[in-house]
Amino acid sequence: MKKVILSFLSVLFFIGFPFSQEQSKNIDSLLVALKNAKEDTLKVNLYHDISKHFIINEIDTVPHFSQKGIALAQQLGFKKGEMTNLNVLGNYYENKTDYEKALETYDKALNIAKEINSTEGFAMLYNNIGMVHIRQGKYDVALPLMFDALKAEEQLRNQKGISQSYNNIGVIYFYQQNFNRATEYFEKSLAMEEKIGEPAAIKQAVNNLGVIYDYLKNYPKAIEQYQKAFQLNASQNDKREMATNLHNIAVAYYNMEEFSKSEDYHNRSLEIREEIGDTNGIALAYFNYGELLRKNNRLYEAKLYYENGLQIAQENDLLKVKQQIYGAFSALYEQQNNHKLANEFLYKFIAVKDSILNRENNEIIAEVETKYQTEKNEKELLESRAVIAENELKIGRKNTLIYGTSALALLLAILGYLLYQQQKLKNKQLQKENELKEALNQIATQNKLQEQRLRISRDLHDNIGAQLTFIISTLDSIKYGFKLQNDKLGEKIQSVSNFTSNTIFELRDTIWAMNKTQITFEDLNARISNFIEKARESTEKTAFNFNISEGLIDKYQFTSIEGMNIYRVIQESVHNALKYADAHNISVKIKDQNQKISIIIHDDGNGFDLENASFGNGLNNIRKRAREIKAIVEIASSPQNGTKITLDVMKHPFQVDKKAS
Numbered sequence: 001m002k003k004v005i006l007s008f009l010s011v012l013f014f015i016g017f018p019f020s021q022e023q024s025k026n027i028d029s030l031l032v033a034l035k036n037a038k039e040d041t042l043k044v045n046l047y048h049d050i051s052k053h054f055i056i057n058e059i060d061t062v063p064h065f066s067q068k069g070i071a072l073a074q075q076l077g078f079k080k081g082e083m084t085n086l087n088v089l090g091n092y093y094e095n096k097t098d099y100e101k102a103l104e105t106y107d108k109a110l111n112i113a114k115e116i117n118s119t120e121g122f123a124m125l126y127n128n129i130g131m132v133h134i135r136q137g138k139y140d141v142a143l144p145l146m147f148d149a150l151k152a153e154e155q156l157r158n159q160k161g162i163s164q165s166y167n168n169i170g171v172i173y174f175y176q177q178n179f180n181r182a183t184e185y186f187e188k189s190l191a192m193e194e195k196i197g198e199p200a201a202i203k204q205a206v207n208n209l210g211v212i213y214d215y216l217k218n219y220p221k222a223i224e225q226y227q228k229a230f231q232l233n234a235s236q237n238d239k240r241e242m243a244t245n246l247h248n249i250a251v252a253y254y255n256m257e258e259f260s261k262s263e264d265y266h267n268r269s270l271e272i273r274e275e276i277g278d279t280n281g282i283a284l285a286y287f288n289y290g291e292l293l294r295k296n297n298r299l300y301e302a303k304l305y306y307e308n309g310l311q312i313a314q315e316n317d318l319l320k321v322k323q324q325i326y327g328a329f330s331a332l333y334e335q336q337n338n339h340k341l342a343n344e345f346l347y348k349f350i351a352v353k354d355s356i357l358n359r360e361n362n363e364i365i366a367e368v369e370t371k372y373q374t375e376k377n378e379k380e381l382l383e384s385r386a387v388i389a390e391n392e393l394k395i396g397r398k399n400t401l402i403y404g405t406s407a408l409a410l411l412l413a414i415l416g417y418l419l420y421q422q423q424k425l426k427n428k429q430l431q432k433e434n435e436l437k438e439a440l441n442q443i444a445t446q447n448k449l450q451e452q453r454l455r456i457s458r459d460l461h462d463n464i465g466a467q468l469t470f471i472i473s474t475l476d477s478i479k480y481g482f483k484l485q486n487d488k489l490g491e492k493i494q495s496v497s498n499f500t501s502n503t504i505f506e507l508r509d510t511i512w513a514m515n516k517t518q519i520t521f522e523d524l525n526a527r528i529s530n531f532i533e534k535a536r537e538s539t540e541k542t543a544f545n546f547n548i549s550e551g552l553i554d555k556y557q558f559t560s561i562e563g564m565n566i567y568r569v570i571q572e573s574v575h576n577a578l579k580y581a582d583a584h585n586i587s588v589k590i591k592d593q594n595q596k597i598s599i600i601i602h603d604d605g606n607g608f609d610l611e612n613a614s615f616g617n618g619l620n621n622i623r624k625r626a627r628e629i630k631a632i633v634e635i636a637s638s639p640q641n642g643t644k645i646t647l648d649v650m651k652h653p654f655q656v657d658k659k660a661s
Contacts, residue, residue, distance in 0.1 A: 027053050044073045044081035051088045055095070062092040083112040083121050090128060099132050106132070123152035123161055130168065139172045146172060163192035167205065170212075179216050186212060203232050203241075210248065219252040226252065240281070243272040247285055254292055283312040283321040287328065294332050302332060323352040336559065338518065339443055346439050350432060357428060471500050519563025521552050521590075527567055528588065535574055535586075542578065545587040552592050558649075565625040566599060566647065569633070572625075573601035573645045576618045581605025581643060599647040607637040622647075 030050050037043040047069025054061040069085035072078075086109035093102035106129045113121030130145035146169045153161035170185035190205035210225030230245035246269035253262035266289055273281040286309030293302035306325050313321040326349040333342035525548055536544050558566065570588055577583050583605035591598045619635065626633035626647060637643040 027057075039072065039076075041073075041076060041078045041081055044069050044076065044078050044085065047072065048081065048084045048088060051085065051092075055088060055091055059092060059095060063089060066092070079112050079116045080118065080121075083109045083116075083118065086112070087121075087124060087128065094128070094132055094135075097135075099136060102132050103129065119152050119155050123149050123156060123158070126152065127165065127168065134168075134172065134175075137175075139176050143169070143172050143176075159192055159196055160198075163189050163196065163201065163205075166192065167208065170208065174212060174215075179212060183209070183212055183216070199232060199236065203229055206232065214248070214252060214255075217255065219256045223249050223252045239272050239276050240278060243269045243276075243278065243281060243285075246272065247288070250289070251292060279312055279316045280318055280321065283309045283316070283318055283325075285309075286312070287321060287325050290325075291328060294328065294335070297335070299332055299335060303329075306332070319352055319356045323349055323356060326352060334442075336518070343439070343443055350436060353432065357425070471496075518557050519560055520557045521548065521555075524558070524563055524567060528570055531567075531571055532574065532588065535578060539578060542583055543585050545585070545589075547588070548590040549592045552590060552597070555592075556597065562629045562649070565629045565631075566649065569622050569625050569645075569647050570599065570601060572618050572622050577601070577603035577605055577643065581607070583642060593648075596648045596650050599649070600644065602642065602644045604642040607639045607641065607643050610635065610637055 027050065030046060030053065034043065034046045034050065037046055047065045051062045051066040051069065054065065066085045066089040070082055070089070073082035073085060086105055090102050090105035090109065093099075093105055106125055109121070110125045110129065112118075113125055126145045126149035130142040130149065133139070133142035133145065146165060150162065150165035150169065153165050166185045166189035170182045170189060173179070173182035173185065186205060186208045190202070190209060193201045193205050206225050206229045210222050210229065213219070213222035213225060226245050226248045230242055230249075233239075233241040233245060246265050250262045250265035250269060253259075253265060266285070270282055270285055273279075273285065286305045290302040290305030290309065293299075293305060306328055310322065310325045312318070313325060326345050330342045330345040330349060333339075333345065529546060532544050532546050536542075574586055574588070577586050581603050583603035586601070586603045589598075589600045589602075591600070622635075622645065623633055629649065631650065632648040634646045634648075635643070636646075
């Protein structure tokens with residue numbers, strides 16, 4: 001979703017400056033023309049053109065010229081000139097986020113457009129008023145205004161304006177969750193832009209379509225649009241955008257569960273970023289792909305991507321990326337119920353956030369000082385030019401007053417800016433404290449849940465375990481205390497006693513898993529060894545062999561659910577071999593197989609026919625437990641080779657060394 005939001009913000013920024021694509025005139029020539037112009041409509045238009053130039057380069061200068069243009073237009077009764085200067089003044093307020101004044105100014109201009117019936121004015125002003133409402137999230141108000149702008153552009157037969165109106169209407173429909181209509185208007189905008197042949201606008205329209213198809217989970221069409229954008233960027237050798245397109249394709253293929261293609265496009269994106277030295281982009285690519293894996297509960301793989309991204313961020317002092325990855329690590333360990341590590345990474349996240357805040361504060365202070373000197377010089381120059389243009393004879397008398405007023409205004413602005421930043425820093429600090437409190441509350445909640453788990457496991461052990469033991473004792477008393485004449489009754493009592501004993505063992509295994517958030521190979525090794533030792537004691541004719549590959553014990557760990565299911569599969573397999581196979585040898589081997597961990601249970605018993613066998617609860621339970629942990633189980637059996645059950649638990653698909661937490 002993050003990708004979608006960013007894409008449409010860029011669209012809004014683009015349409016917020018409807019005149020930004022016009023070729024800028026030389027400002028010096030415009031000021032010279034203004035100086036020599038008579039008090040007529042030409043001078044009104046010059047004020048408008050100069051204001052348009054400065055809204056891009058020196059926005060705070062805009063009101064000086066646009067208000068003079070408005071005043072002169074009113075004096076001359078030049079309605080069109082008054083309308084255009086009001087419009088550019090509205091642009092100024094809009095870009096200063098003073099939406100109330102922006103709407104007030106645009107409404108004045110719109111009333112003039114209605115008075116003189118200006119189709120150009122309608123196209124321009126309905127669009128700009130609609131834009132303000134979009135920025136305020138008032139999409140129901142903005143939509144009819146954008147359609148009015150489209151009607152005006154169609155009357156003018158302005159293909160560029162029509163295309164932009166289609167695009168803007170599509171944006172509104174997107175935010176209203178009306179994705180079919182949004183797609184329809186984005187497609188219209190793209191078709192129009194392809195006729196016009198402007199590459200930048202075509203790329204924007206293609207990306208919009210890609211994003212919305214992605215959002216609608218129509219991944220093949222999304223990939224088609226991203227590939228179009230890639231080709232356009234490749235023709236312009238824009239490698240940074242090419243890398244972004246490849247990353248978007250990788251995400252789409254991942255969502256289609258075509259993981260091989262996803263990894264291929266992800267790696268191609270990384271190669272381009274490495275080629276252009278975009279270390280920030282590389283680190284973010286690892287982070288974003290890790291987030292994708294984490295949200296799909298592929299936590300081990302996500303952790304490896306985070307570690308790669310974090311290493312690059314640390315080597316290149318990318319504080320904001322480090323902050324994001326620390327936050328992601330905290331969320332990952334929270335999913336694993338590892339509250340200690342989750343808390344550690346939360347504190348790292350907060351520490352980096354504070355570091356960024358301090359650095360930004362220092363940069364703001366330095367920027368204010370630089371800006372003070374720069375703006376002072378530029379302001380003096382601009383005021384000088386404006387005064388020369390209006391009246392060259394008054395320069396000597398008014399310079400001192402202008403400079404003093406400008407310096408005082410600038411000083412007041414700087415003081416206001418510093419006060420604003422100070423308040424902003426306080427607000428950020430309060431927000432940080434609230435985040436910390438919330439995190440500590442979550443940790444306390446998790447601790448309470450852990451305490452409840454321990455209490456439940458103790459209750460199971462102390463109460464239910466004791467009761468089951470009492471049942472066994474009672475059955476033994478009945479069996480040996482009374483001389484039972486009925487052999488079948490004695491066998492039945494023994495069967496119930498044996499079942500109860502097995503239930504106690506199952507209960508102990510369950511309590512063992514409940515008391516752990518993670519199960520290491522060392523835990524699993526001890527549990528399996530204990531089980532096999534008991535199995536060895538139960539029979540004299542069967543030999544057992546249990547082996548774990550060197551290094552596995554210290555290298556990997558499982559969640560309690562994974563560990564319990566692996567243990568149950570081994571237990572069920574050995575039990576079946578003892579009960580049905582008449583085996584002389586049973587082996588349990590656990591191997592490290594690069595991308596997977598293989599658990600192999602093999603007996604040399606009489607086997608069974610896989611094609612004709614009816615799978616009982618034992619084999620079905622093995623398959624069910626494998627599915628629960630997303631593992632692969634294979635069962636091979638024959639009278640000559642006995643039965644071999646292989647359980648493959650997948651690891652990360654790449655060969656990566658494990659780093660210490």
